[in-house]
Amino acid sequence: MSETTETHYCFYHSTTETSLRCNKCGKYICPKDAVRTPVGYRCKDCVREQQGIYFNAVPVDYVITAVVTLPLAYIAALIVPSLSWLALFAGPIVGTVIAEVIRIATRKRRGQYTWIVAVACLAIATLLPMLPRITFLLQGRAFLIADVGGGFLISLLFIGIYLALAIGTLMARLRYGK
Ligand SMILES: [Zn+2]
Ligand SMILES: [Zn+2]
Structure with a gap:
């Protein structure tokens, strides 16, 4: 043959x-x-x-992403409620800052799931400190809300808008390809 x-x-x-x-x-x-x-x-x-x-991210990049995002998002969440309507501008700014810090901390490696980790950590760090008051609201203790609630409901609204804008910015900056 x-x-x-x-x-x-x-x-x-x-x-x-x-x-x-x-x-x-x-x-x-x-x-x-x-x-x-x-x-x-x-x-x-x-x-x-x-x-x-x-996608050249190494597994530790996801840990770095979480370690970087949690404190930054937590600090932002402490400041944002006092900004009232300025919180609308804070969303994109916080999203941009967190995305840039992640990019530098992970040496610009691209991770398929980086944006998911970042968004999850952002949501957790923002909402967790508010959780006691949110559950308080959900329990429908209207007579107590009258004391603490009015301003809180409005700040909750701003936090919601802030969070949505920050998440949108993070996704736009960290989601590579499909
Ligand atoms: Zn074959
Ligand atoms: Zn081949």
Whole structure:
């Protein structure tokens, strides 16, 4: 049997004959395994490897993201209620600052889940200090709310808008690709 008439089998399916090759690593793949990319057909491994370069975060980056986001968001949450309507501007500013600090702290590595961790930590750090008063409200103790509640309800509204804007900014800055 000469080299030219040799039959080749798919790398992933040892019984499937094929003449198709990955244009990066050159291994034989059957049409089922071929992934069409802008630069030609590639095997699953090469495609995955390339996505890995795009998302190059290491697991500790998610810990760093949480460690950075929690105190910043907590400090912001202490200040924001006293800003009244200025809280509307605080959202994008806080979101931008947190996103930038995360980017620097993780050395600009891109993580697929960075934005999810950041948004979760932001929401937790913002809402947790308010939780006792929120549950207080939910229990419907109207006669007590009359004492403490009026201003609190308004600051809750501003905190809500602030949080939504800060989350939107974080997502826009930390969500890479789809
Ligand atoms: Zn390949
Ligand atoms: Zn195959």
